[in-house]
Amino acid sequence: MNLILLYTSDFTDDKTVVINDRRFHHIRSIHQPEPGETLKVGLLDGNRGTGEVLSLCDKEITLKVALNQPAPEALPLKLILALPRPKMMKRTLQTIAAMGVKEIYLINSYRVDKSYWSSPLLQPDKIREQLVLGLEQAGDTVMPEVHLRKRFKPFVEDELPAISQNTRALVAHPYHANPCPAASAEPSTLAIGPEGGFIAYEVEKLKECGFNAIHIGERILRVENAVPVLLARLFPL
Template identity: 70%
Template sequence: MNLILLFEDDFVATDRVILADRRFHHIRQVQQPALGDSLKVGLLNGEIGRGLVMAIDDRQIELAVRLERQPPRPLPLTLIMALPRPKMLKRTLQSATAMGVKQLYLINSYRVDKSFWSSPWLADGKIHEQLLLGLEQAGDTLLPQVHLRKRFKPFVEDELPAIAADSRALIAHPYQAAECPAPLDTPTTLAVGPEGGFIRYEVDKLIETGFQPIHIGERILRVENAVPVLLARLFPIF
């Protein structure tokens, strides 16, 4: 936990918070602060600053909070990702959040197992938990928006053109694709397929919408590895 995320209901005064949940136990067991120590804190969807330890015992910690700067700038990216396996979904949500993705669409694809859509990890609370972990890792406070789309064709035909408008629209596809373009700090819409990739029909539909297939080399990576590599290749801030 590189940032202690604070929520509005943590505040007992305008500049004081009391924590007694998972965050408190992490602070006490890992950071082990003493009275007067300063911890990095940030208000969810707000500013980042410092929390001065005013009191701590076996049950809770009280911090005097001063928020004074903006969180890291988000990536100018909308990530369109075929729904991965539940275990991979957790890791991918965390890593994408940590790298600055703020708009994420989880979509259906021919190679997405139908059972994935009934996973308890798609519940709002479970997704929210993984996003918070990604923010804590990166020292960020801006919560991403995650959208679920269970039908591929209606999404691509009816929603995606507006989503990708005025952006660099790319499909991560290892076959008959151009080399990954040079990094640019420009609005980008990136589509990433499931394990095994998008089928030809899906690639063609995305191309019809204005997407260009790209590859990142001969090696075929798992989705959880491919997403960070792609983001690192596409944006100069990495």
């Protein structure tokens, strides 16, 4: 937790917050601050800044906060991701949030096991839980939006053209693809397939929608590595 994410409900007046939940226990066991010390804090969907420890007891911590720094820059990216297997889902959501992606579509694909769609991890509060962990790790405050799309064809035909319009539209695909292009800050849409990749029909549908197939070398990476590698290659620091 490199940033304590604050909610408006934490505030007792416009500069004071009292925390007594998971964040409090983390602060007490890991940061172990003394009164007068400052912690990095940020208001959900707002500014970052510092929180000076006013008091700390067994039950809660009181901070005086100053929020004067904007959130780190977001990636200009809409990420289209075939729904990962539940085991990878948590980590992948954390990674995506930590790296600054703000718009995510989890979509179906032929090789996505139907059972994944019944995972309790897809409940909005469970998704949010993982996104919060990613933001706290990276020091970000802006909550990404996650959209679930259980049907590939209607999504790609009816919705994707508007999503990817006027963006660099790319689909990561290891076969018959061009090398990943150079880093650029231009608005982009990136589609990443499931384990085993999109099937030929799906790649074809994405190409019809203006997507270019790109690869990141001959090594096949798991989605949890492919995501950070692709984001690192596609966008400048």
